[in-house]
Amino acid sequence: MSDGWQTKLSELRVQIDAIDQDILRLLAQRAQVAEQVGQHKAATQAPVFRPEREAQVIARLRERNPGPLHGEHIETIFREIMSACRALEQRMFVAYLGPAGTFSEQAVFKHFGQSVELVPCATIDEVFRAVAAGTADFGVVPVENSTEGVVNRTLDLFLESPLLISGEIALPIHHNVLTQSGTMQGVQKVCAHQQALAQCNSWLNQHYPQLERVAVASNAEAARLASLDATVAGIAGEQAAARYNLQFVARHVQDDPHNRTRFAVIGQHQAEPSGQDHTSLILSVANKAGAVHALLAPLAKHQVSMTRFESRPARTGSWEYYFFMDIEGHQAQPQVQAALAELQQEAAYCKVLGSYPVKTLS
Numbered sequence: 001m002s003d004g005w006q007t008k009l010s011e012l013r014v015q016i017d018a019i020d021q022d023i024l025r026l027l028a029q030r031a032q033v034a035e036q037v038g039q040h041k042a043a044t045q046a047p048v049f050r051p052e053r054e055a056q057v058i059a060r061l062r063e064r065n066p067g068p069l070h071g072e073h074i075e076t077i078f079r080e081i082m083s084a085c086r087a088l089e090q091r092m093f094v095a096y097l098g099p100a101g102t103f104s105e106q107a108v109f110k111h112f113g114q115s116v117e118l119v120p121c122a123t124i125d126e127v128f129r130a131v132a133a134g135t136a137d138f139g140v141v142p143v144e145n146s147t148e149g150v151v152n153r154t155l156d157l158f159l160e161s162p163l164l165i166s167g168e169i170a171l172p173i174h175h176n177v178l179t180q181s182g183t184m185q186g187v188q189k190v191c192a193h194q195q196a197l198a199q200c201n202s203w204l205n206q207h208y209p210q211l212e213r214v215a216v217a218s219n220a221e222a223a224r225l226a227s228l229d230a231t232v233a234g235i236a237g238e239q240a241a242a243r244y245n246l247q248f249v250a251r252h253v254q255d256d257p258h259n260r261t262r263f264a265v266i267g268q269h270q271a272e273p274s275g276q277d278h279t280s281l282i283l284s285v286a287n288k289a290g291a292v293h294a295l296l297a298p299l300a301k302h303q304v305s306m307t308r309f310e311s312r313p314a315r316t317g318s319w320e321y322y323f324f325m326d327i328e329g330h331q332a333q334p335q336v337q338a339a340l341a342e343l344q345q346e347a348a349y350c351k352v353l354g355s356y357p358v359k360t361l362s
């Protein structure tokens with residue numbers, strides 16, 4: 001390195017150190033203000049986590065971002081700042097489908113940041129139970145995958161549960177083939193969660209048609225098994241690869257390159273309007289002609305758009321269905337309220353699961 005560049009580098013680093021000092025001072029100031037907000041919330045028994053406020057903070061910062069940092073990186077940085085500020089107000093426990101290293105865990109971090117207490121659960125049922133019992137403040141459960149469709153167990157549990165949806169998380173899902181050595185030498189079987197095996201079906205058929213496929217409880221469990229046994233390949237995400245010290249045989253082997261999973265955040269509190277929200281409902285109709293059409297009429301009348309519509313058999317033995325519907329807007333908005341009131345008249349059953357800020361995939 002030339003002396004000239006060495007001097008320039010030292011100068012630039014002095015500048016960075018001074019800027020970091022300013023950032024640190026501002027972060028401390030921000031944290032002190034958040035502590036004051038926390039004291040006020042404690043005095044009024046208001047909920048600490050305010051998803052609508054966090055969504056607004058992120059949206060505003062992305063809008064005003066002058067560059068050169070990417071918007072999604074601005075989001076990641078500020079998500080962590082808010083997570084750390086929130087942790088000063090209260091320790092927050094979040095239940096999710098474990099073990100550590102699953103996509104559900106990644107979804108938790110994406111929504112709440114790293115400054116939360118993790119409560120890994122063995123099943124989706126357990127996540128609902130932990131939140132209902134107050135062991136966890138919030139839960140994160142998978143709702144649908146773009147390749148494999150809805151997660152039936154989650155939808156069934158929404159039917160029975162009094163918990164509310166206060167957020168959604170969209171996560172790109174990339175699967176990788178992982179082994180101890182980074183090759184397939186000596187590998188006799190490939191382990192993965194049943195959904196991951198299905199999502200990588202064509203790739204496996206094409207590259208390893210003879211390999212035995214074994215469904216296990218989670219992709220993190222598949223990675224753990226591969227870390228213990230050189231004859232096992234695991235299919236899992238990058239976090240699990242790092243956690244279990246595995247090497248990549250092949251990356252992004254899911255059949256759909258845009259594969260993603262949507263998660264719901266469940267809890268006891270309703271999010272306030274953020275200005276860009278969705279509302280989730282469960283409905284059922286009497287078994288008569290035109291009943292489903294009649295359900296949709298109030299939405300059209302009040303100009304409320306539907307963004308998702310799924311049906312599930314009601315499990316009552318007869319041919320009846322429940323419909324899971326997402327609509328645009330928050331239930332506190334007049335046109336949504338009017339549409340919901342009319343829907344409730346039409347439907348044999350109608351339950352509002354919650355309104356929450358919209359998340360786009362980033």
Ligand SMILES: C=C(O[C@@H]1C=C(C(=O)O)C=C[C@H]1O)C(=O)O
Binds near residue numbers: 033051054082086
């Ligand atoms: C500081 C607050 O509490 C939490 C932390 C936030 C933040 O750090 O910006 C925002 C919303 C809340 O989840 C607040 O409600 O304003």
